[in-house]
Amino acid sequence: MAKKTIRMRKQKTIYIRPIYPFSFVGTFFKPSHFPSKLVYWQNGQLYQGIRISERILGLVISDASRDAKPRVKIDIYSDTNVTKSIVESLRKEIIFRYNLAGDISEFVKNFKSDPLLISPIKRWGGMRPSISYSLYEFLMVTTVLQNATVRRSVQMLDNLLNDFGIKLTFAGQEVFIIWQPRDMTQISEEKLKKLKVGYRAKIIKRISDDFVAALIDEENLRQIKNKEEVRKQLLHLYGVGPQSVSYILFEAFHFYEALNYLSPWEQKIYSQLIFNNKKTSAKRIIATAKRRWGRWCMLALHYLFEDIFWRRQSEEIPWLEKEIRI
DNA sequence: CATCAGGGCCCTG
DNA sequence: CAGGGCCCTGAT
Numbered sequence: 001m002a003k004k005t006i007r008m009r010k011q012k013t014i015y016i017r018p019i020y021p022f023s024f025v026g027t028f029f030k031p032s033h034f035p036s037k038l039v040y041w042q043n044g045q046l047y048q049g050i051r052i053s054e055r056i057l058g059l060v061i062s063d064a065s066r067d068a069k070p071r072v073k074i075d076i077y078s079d080t081n082v083t084k085s086i087v088e089s090l091r092k093e094i095i096f097r098y099n100l101a102g103d104i105s106e107f108v109k110n111f112k113s114d115p116l117l118i119s120p121i122k123r124w125g126g127m128r129p130s131i132s133y134s135l136y137e138f139l140m141v142t143t144v145l146q147n148a149t150v151r152r153s154v155q156m157l158d159n160l161l162n163d164f165g166i167k168l169t170f171a172g173q174e175v176f177i178i179w180q181p182r183d184m185t186q187i188s189e190e191k192l193k194k195l196k197v198g199y200r201a202k203i204i205k206r207i208s209d210d211f212v213a214a215l216i217d218e219e220n221l222r223q224i225k226n227k228e229e230v231r232k233q234l235l236h237l238y239g240v241g242p243q244s245v246s247y248i249l250f251e252a253f254h255f256y257e258a259l260n261y262l263s264p265w266e267q268k269i270y271s272q273l274i275f276n277n278k279k280t281s282a283k284r285i286i287a288t289a290k291r292r293w294g295r296w297c298m299l300a301l302h303y304l305f306e307d308i309f310w311r312r313q314s315e316e317i318p319w320l321e322k323e324i325r326i
Numbered sequence: 327c328a329t330c331a332g333g334g335c336c337c338t339g
Numbered sequence: 340c341a342g343g344g345c346c347c348t349g350a351t
Contacts, residue, residue: 142334145333145334147331147333147335147345148333148334149333151349155347156347193346196347197346197347198345198346199336199344200345203335238336239335239336240335242335243333243334263334324333325332
């Protein structure tokens, strides 16, 4: 059990208007993501915790679009009242994390007749790359994803959250929020290893230390428009390699063409979706995607990927099940 | 029982 | 640039 629990009550509701075209479900719920206690999706609503300048808030995010005008509703929960400046910082943060100010109209326009994308775009047109987490939180997640099956990743994160996370109770649900970098400074590697994270203990420590020392700063990175510069800075972090960086560049920083690495299991899935076989190399898939979709190449793959995971929820896709190691 | 391969990354040679 | 080692777990 988490050592700390915060019970929250509803304080305020705000609305955000995303840029058209927009898919609420596609943007706020990613069926391909591994299941964690950090976010909870139910009945078209997303529950999550978030830190805004040292304050912890609970959010219930839902679709409030009207007359084809996209609109996102956010109910804000907290154990104390929230000031106007917290609310405004939260608004900005949500707009960035979920890329609500991003404009992907050109992608939709250009490829809505592309044979591979025609039905994903019909279903999810307006879906953006997004992530519920802060950069630090995302790095903790990519660390537990390394060299592990889904079950083991979940176990590692659960163990960490039980010792260092905070449980938030609001709107009749429970979600957890990850510790802060400074909470790790006095925790020994040995103690982390008891939580069965193995060699990742060192990674968790060193990334946390770098955040505490302000060697890495999410706000700064967000200002950088050059993808390769962001990549370079992320790769400086211990335990962060090409796989983690590719997730982060696309999902956290929204570079639609961040595509130069595919892990073996993803390669098999894309190979099947694009070439109808399992053995087309990652290199060839990447080259094809770049040629076909240009500066939207990673976004295009994302549409294919999420679409097949959505279909998996309602139909049997035996070849896919084999590639997803539970 | 022993061995091995994971939804990587680091380090060495 | 290739390949061994790192952690744990479940499969064989």
